[in-house]
Amino acid sequence: MYPQGCGGSSPLIRTKLPEIIDGGRLCAGAIRRKMMGMISRTRSLIFLAAAGALAQPGSWTILQDTAERAFSVEVPRGWKAQGGMLRKGPLDPRVQIDMTSPDGRVTMRISDFGIGRFTVPTQQGVRLGFTEGKPYSAGQPPTTTIVARYRSGHEFADLYGQARFSKICQTLEAKSIKTEEPVFNAAHNGPASTTAGEVVYRCVADGQEKVAFVYAETMLYEMQGTGNWSPASLLSFLAPKDRAAATYTMLFHSAASFTENPQWTMRQAQITASQAAAAMATFRRTLQETQARYERWSASMSGQARNFSDALAGRTLTVDPRTGQQREVWTGTGATRWIDPLGTVASLTLSPGSSFRALQDTAH
Secondary structure, rough: OOOOOOOOOOOOHHHOOOOOOOOOHHHHHHHHHHHHOOHHHHHHHHHHHHHHOOOOOEEEOOOOOOOOOOOOEEEEEEOOOEEEEEEEEOOOEEEEEEEEEEOOOEEEOOOOOOOOEEEHHHHHHHHHOOOOOOOOEEEOOOOOEEEOOOHHHHHHHHHHHHHHHOOOOOOEEEEEEEEEOOOOOOOOOEEEEEEEEEEOOOHHHHHHHHEEEEEEEEEEEOOOOOOEEEEOOOEEEEEHHHHHHHHHHHHHHHHOEEOOOOOOOHHEEEEEEEHHHHHHHHHHHHHHHHHHHHHHHHHHHHHHHHHHHHHHHHEEEOOOOOOOEEEEEOOOOOEEEEOOEEEEEEEEOOOOOOEEEEEEEEEO
């Protein structure tokens, strides 16, 4: 069902989306294009408000996450809705929500369990074998990411669309690939930056012509020469051509209603803090172990250096077994160093007399 007022007198929704759906009107797309000309935050708020206004009152119900009670989201009443939170690791909670119309002809999805985080390749990493597509683990406990160069919003939307819909659609043809301003995340936020884009496909599935759609916002976080990125927002749908406009509006309305449970947010912050504390404790322990190894190595190398220096200078460190006194003596050519009560040292194979006793070689 089309949103009420599609093609009506409002100047906000009379713009066509030419040649994307064979000349048909995609009113939600027209709304969005008009709004994209506004200042980023104001534009985003107006767009989401418009999507909510076009949704019929009372046509929504609340889906609660049952796994961790992490969030709630509005889904169309009467539709099959499933999904929730899936935790891949302490610092890697993921969301996926699938919605299917009662007749099964329309599917909408928010986010995707299968999509995690990515690490931008570095020259050093490549030399160590961490090339594009390889898994990379870091942190304590380790969090696994995939090595991949950063993809902007429209690039990721197209890659995801091909991966998701190519097995469903016998024909999948991109009709429009566009960059957009982010709706759900700030374009610039300290070391993080976000880009957005959307792709509209012509899909032929089971002999029926449909519209496939993906909207993605990808966020890049750069710090001290390293970069990590992920799809901060990911929306997609597949619908018959004559239901694409309504589906578009419902999908964005549902995404805009996504609300985190404050208690879960606090718990996740505590988990993050505890993991950071554990990582710092591991770092300090490793640092102490490294320091101890260095000191042992340094002492060993110092001793070796002294022995080498002594050899060059013709000196040997000895100890008197009777008194325990250490003394450097000339190495000489004999195998044994001898000392008498007056401190006279001789280096001979045999004892030079009954008053001499043997010295023992020792190390520094």
